[in-house]
Amino acid sequence: MSTPTKTEPAHITTWERPETNRPAVGESVPRKEDRRLLKGEGMFTDDLWMNRMGHVHFVRSPHAHALIRDVDVSRAAALEGVYATLTGEEVKQLTDRYPQIAPEPGGRIKDYCLAVDKVRYAGEPVAAVLAETRELARDAAGLVEVDYEPLTPVVDTLAAARDDAPVLHTEVGSNVGWHGSYDFGDIEWALENADHVVRIPHLHFHRFSSTPLECNAALVNWESGTETIQILSNNQMPQFAALFIAPALGVRSDQLIFKSQDIGGAFGLKLTSYTNITAIALLSRKANRPAKWTEYRSEHLVGSCHGNERTFVDTEVPVMADGTILGFKTSAYDDVGAFMRYEPLGGVIFSQVLPGCYRFQHLQVDYRTVLSNKTPVGPNRGYSRLQHLWLVERIVDVVASQLGLDPVEVRKRNYIRADQFPYETPNGCLYDSGDYHGALDRALELVDYEGWRRRQREAEGSGVRIGIGIGSTLDSGTSNFGQARIINKDLPYSGNGEAAICKLDLGGEVSVALGTVPQGQGHETTTAQVVGDVLGLPPDDVWVQPGADSARNAYVAFSGTYASQFAVTGIGAALGAARLLRDDLLAVAAVVLEAHGEELLLHGGTVSVEGDEDRALTFAEIANLVYANNAALPPELADQVTLNHRYVYRPPFGVPDWRTKTGHLTLTYASQFHVCVLAIEEATGKTEVLDYAIVDECGTPINPQIVEGQVHGAAAHGIAAVLQETLEYDERGQLLNGTFWDYHVISCPDTPMFKTDNLPMPSPFTPTGSKGMGEGGGGPLHAVCSALQDALGPDVVVADSHNPTERVWRMLARGEGGGRAEVTSREAGER
Amino acid sequence: MRVAGTAALDAPPAQVLAVLRDPRRFVAALPNVDELEFEPGGDGSFRARIRPAIALGEVPIETVWRPRALGDDSLAYAMEGGTGEHRVELEATVALRHRDGGSAAEWVVCFEVSGTMRSAGQRTIAAIVAAQAEAVLSAAATTA
Numbered sequence: 001m002s003t004p005t006k007t008e009p010a011h012i013t014t015w016e017r018p019e020t021n022r023p024a025v026g027e028s029v030p031r032k033e034d035r036r037l038l039k040g041e042g043m044f045t046d047d048l049w050m051n052r053m054g055h056v057h058f059v060r061s062p063h064a065h066a067l068i069r070d071v072d073v074s075r076a077a078a079l080e081g082v083y084a085t086l087t088g089e090e091v092k093q094l095t096d097r098y099p100q101i102a103p104e105p106g107g108r109i110k111d112y113c114l115a116v117d118k119v120r121y122a123g124e125p126v127a128a129v130l131a132e133t134r135e136l137a138r139d140a141a142g143l144v145e146v147d148y149e150p151l152t153p154v155v156d157t158l159a160a161a162r163d164d165a166p167v168l169h170t171e172v173g174s175n176v177g178w179h180g181s182y183d184f185g186d187i188e189w190a191l192e193n194a195d196h197v198v199r200i201p202h203l204h205f206h207r208f209s210s211t212p213l214e215c216n217a218a219l220v221n222w223e224s225g226t227e228t229i230q231i232l233s234n235n236q237m238p239q240f241a242a243l244f245i246a247p248a249l250g251v252r253s254d255q256l257i258f259k260s261q262d263i264g265g266a267f268g269l270k271l272t273s274y275t276n277i278t279a280i281a282l283l284s285r286k287a288n289r290p291a292k293w294t295e296y297r298s299e300h301l302v303g304s305c306h307g308n309e310r311t312f313v314d315t316e317v318p319v320m321a322d323g324t325i326l327g328f329k330t331s332a333y334d335d336v337g338a339f340m341r342y343e344p345l346g347g348v349i350f351s352q353v354l355p356g357c358y359r360f361q362h363l364q365v366d367y368r369t370v371l372s373n374k375t376p377v378g379p380n381r382g383y384s385r386l387q388h389l390w391l392v393e394r395i396v397d398v399v400a401s402q403l404g405l406d407p408v409e410v411r412k413r414n415y416i417r418a419d420q421f422p423y424e425t426p427n428g429c430l431y432d433s434g435d436y437h438g439a440l441d442r443a444l445e446l447v448d449y450e451g452w453r454r455r456q457r458e459a460e461g462s463g464v465r466i467g468i469g470i471g472s473t474l475d476s477g478t479s480n481f482g483q484a485r486i487i488n489k490d491l492p493y494s495g496n497g498e499a500a501i502c503k504l505d506l507g508g509e510v511s512v513a514l515g516t517v518p519q520g521q522g523h524e525t526t527t528a529q530v531v532g533d534v535l536g537l538p539p540d541d542v543w544v545q546p547g548a549d550s551a552r553n554a555y556v557a558f559s560g561t562y563a564s565q566f567a568v569t570g571i572g573a574a575l576g577a578a579r580l581l582r583d584d585l586l587a588v589a590a591v592v593l594e595a596h597g598e599e600l601l602l603h604g605g606t607v608s609v610e611g612d613e614d615r616a617l618t619f620a621e622i623a624n625l626v627y628a629n630n631a632a633l634p635p636e637l638a639d640q641v642t643l644n645h646r647y648v649y650r651p652p653f654g655v656p657d658w659r660t661k662t663g664h665l666t667l668t669y670a671s672q673f674h675v676c677v678l679a680i681e682e683a684t685g686k687t688e689v690l691d692y693a694i695v696d697e698c699g700t701p702i703n704p705q706i707v708e709g710q711v712h713g714a715a716a717h718g719i720a721a722v723l724q725e726t727l728e729y730d731e732r733g734q735l736l737n738g739t740f741w742d743y744h745v746i747s748c749p750d751t752p753m754f755k756t757d758n759l760p761m762p763s764p765f766t767p768t769g770s771k772g773m774g775e776g777g778g779g780p781l782h783a784v785c786s787a788l789q790d791a792l793g794p795d796v797v798v799a800d801s802h803n804p805t806e807r808v809w810r811m812l813a814r815g816e817g818g819g820r821a822e823v824t825s826r827e828a829g830e831r
Numbered sequence: 832m833r834v835a836g837t838a839a840l841d842a843p844p845a846q847v848l849a850v851l852r853d854p855r856r857f858v859a860a861l862p863n864v865d866e867l868e869f870e871p872g873g874d875g876s877f878r879a880r881i882r883p884a885i886a887l888g889e890v891p892i893e894t895v896w897r898p899r900a901l902g903d904d905s906l907a908y909a910m911e912g913g914t915g916e917h918r919v920e921l922e923a924t925v926a927l928r929h930r931d932g933g934s935a936a937e938w939v940v941c942f943e944v945s946g947t948m949r950s951a952g953q954r955t956i957a958a959i960v961a962a963q964a965e966a967v968l969s970a971a972a973t974t975a
Contacts, residue, residue: 062918
């Protein structure tokens with residue numbers, strides 16, 4: 001296992017004369033992509049069209065668990081204008097089951113793009129119809145007759161994990177798809193020797209999701225002549241999708257030509273759309289025409305994927321008298337719905353942040369991936385870490401509440417100190433940089449913490465309770481795919497990477513192609529800032545080609561935008577490619593201008609000799625020499641320069657040790673510190689956020705406004721998750737929140753005014769000192785629950801991450817709806 | 832979900848029940864039905880295609896209705912139906928008694944909606960069921 005090494009330099013090499021040319025990095029330059037997006041000129045998948053294309057509608061199961069006795073598509077197929085139909089039986093004949101990330105027993109699951117023989121969640125696609133219009137496809141789908149034999153559904157996570165539960169996948173043998181234990185330090189010793197042990201029997205992190213403006217969509221054309229499959233889609237990680245689609249269809253991966261332009265949000269949910277794309281490809285081949293599918297919102301909510309639901313059982317926390325927390329042990333049951341798909345990666349990804357922001361040394365987590373008759377999960381924003389970080393923050397608050405300690409002081413006593421970075425956790429992860437004490441102090445200052453404590457006391461007896469809560473959270477970014485070996489030692493993955501191409505075009509224009517598949521994070525802008533600084537150009541003069549395109553070859557296996565990594569991997573690749581292009585420009589100019597490289601300046605699309613500006617070459621002249629006039633160059637130079645460079649950024653990772661479950665699982669650790677002040681109306685349980693501060697730290701901000709925008713988005717989503725957004729099932733496995741009528745997405749009127757600040761602590765491990773930060777680490781889930789706990793006091797434990805008015809009222813009025821905790825304390829002198 | 836209500840009808844119980852027990856006349860009173868087919872066997876059960884409207888438009892659903900006599904003044908229908916992706920089940924009961932030359936009706940409908948319609952259905956279907964129950968009773972009393 002190698003240690004990440006400090007890269008040199010830890011800042012961007014910008015223009016040659018920074019005193020006269022102000023770098024764009026660090027400036028909030030306007031987002032380039034907004035020019036088209038704000039004018040309604042974006043190009044989304046549903047805007048795309050192909051000659052002769054048909055439209056797809058999926059027939060979805062109304063049952064959560066049932067055998068499929070028969071699927072009769074004859075009435076649909078007979079309808080004029082219907083081009084093709086597809087059933088699970090055909091899929092079974094035409095495709096192989098998808099490869100599984102999971103080892104046995106979960107790895108035995110037979111997962112296809114349509115249900116085969118059995119349905120396992122309400123909303124699972126059973127058949128599909130391709131027709132002349134979208135409306136006709138839907139009407140024809142209504143004529144598909146499916147004969148089901150209902151089975152008993154299993155909806156509750158803990159019940160599903162029991163040996164006597166109805167089994168979703170008989171080939172697995174139970175509903176536990178993966179089981180792993182993490183054990184660091186000596187938790188039994190800590191529990192034995194602590195002054196207090198706090199026990200929390202049950203904590204539940206609820207199921208919610210992200211709601212991208214644009215649902216899933218794909219336009220697929222299986223061209224029989226060229227045997228290529230064009231896939232225009234909003235899948236956010238096409239090469240990952242190819243790893244599933246190509247073997248399932250039995251085609252070469254280079255037959256899959258992925259393209260995307262604008263994507264209206266993804267949040268991790270669009271990683272697993274490969275199932276839909278496979279079915280659409282089969283329909284395209286069958287009908288010999290392009291096939292397009294745009295998901296309805298109701299389909300998206302019931303049939304796409306959700307965030308993971310997790311239940312923590314029998315949590316025990318050893319605490320010393322001074323508030324030092326020694327660690328914790330818990331059993332985690334991660335409910336992944338009906339299929340494994342991206343799982344059980346959640347079973348290792350949580351361990352990137354195993355001790356949270358704290359110096360806990362004794363940690364034990366027994367983790368189970370549980371299958372249930374609910375919609376499958378996907379790696380939703382803050383995937384697997386936010387559930388675990390919520391647990392850690394709940395532990396800290398419950399300890400403070402139960403032992404009568406100040407939650408601020410407990411945190412500060414246990415935070416990793418600024419002088420301890422880079423900090424190695426008990427499981428070998430290396431936190432790169434941070435100042436958690438300073439960031440919390442700043443967040444408390446922003447809300448006037450002491451002032452709110454005073455007002456809290458003054459409000460006592462008024463019928464309104466005020467709670468002040470803290471959420472300390474991490475946004476770990478740039479995954480080491482070697483961590484996958486910890487859940488399946490046979491997976492041949494490790495490290496990470498990203499590719500970019502930077503070139504000078506025929507007229508001297510600079511363009512960059514990325515493999516990162518942006519979904520709203522401003523990649524075009526930040527890339528242009530970085531590349532422009534390297535080449536002496538303003539960002540507007542750098543064209544960053546948006547979206548993905550296999551034909552550009554700017555990708556590696558795990559290209560894409562996910563796991564908070566673009567600021568490291570995407571920017572690292574663009575920076576490397578730009579530097580190679582700069583070297584070409586300087587090499588040509590040095591020969592033509594008869595100057596030494598160190599004499600040359602890059603400025604405004606010109607290379608000139610310092611102090612003798614008449615000796616200069618424009619980028620257009622250099623392009624002419626290389627592309628159209630190369631006989632005028634010395635042959636050895638003409639052979640050397642290409643003005644077209646592909647660069648692959650590779651983070652400095654080693655391979656984690658699957659036996660000990662240790663290693664550098666991720667490269668950067670952005671942090672966020674949230675302080676929430678809320679009021680609870682005692683008579684009704686209604687809550688109102690009165691004040692909210694966020695201090696984030698993500699290393700060197702490339703574009704502070706883009707950073708702040710993402711902080712706002714993550715904060716709004718997190719607040720909504722606590723108070724509004726939940727995906728609830730009835731006992732029959734029917735989703736109760738399948739439309740925006742019932743799934744309450746946050747909007748501006750629901751969002752408090754945020755007070756924000758940024759305290760940069762550059763990462764020593766990344767090319768620019770920047771860290772990925774877009775996911776936000778679920779800070780509001782921690783902070784709002786913490787504020788509720790503060791308001792409710794020690795008699796009730798806020799034991800669920802979702803706390804709508806009704807639950808708050810029940811906790812207040814009846815002592816129901818919350819959890820409890822027990823404290824065992826050692827007698828003085830007993831030790 | 833359970834929806835219940837009462838209605839005052841101009842026709843006496845026997846006449847209203849005669850309409851409701853005759854599947855053809857019952858279906859004629861049921862809004863949004865466009866196909867009717869009787870099952871062999873003579874137990875009175877029949878198939879009908881109903882067309883409830885959701886956000887995506889009308890959804891044609893094949894349904895099977897089975898009448899059940901509960902007594903001289905009462906009647907029940909059990910219905911189940913669906914498409915490949917939607918499912919509806921209900922049990923409707925109506926009891927009538929004499930009142931001012933007409934009838935006083937008490938009705939109860941217990942129903943379940945499954946599939947992608949579920950979320951919208953739980954919001955809208957109680958009102959739809961209540962409106963349809965009242966419409967059926969009113970039509971039955973009018974045509975009695």
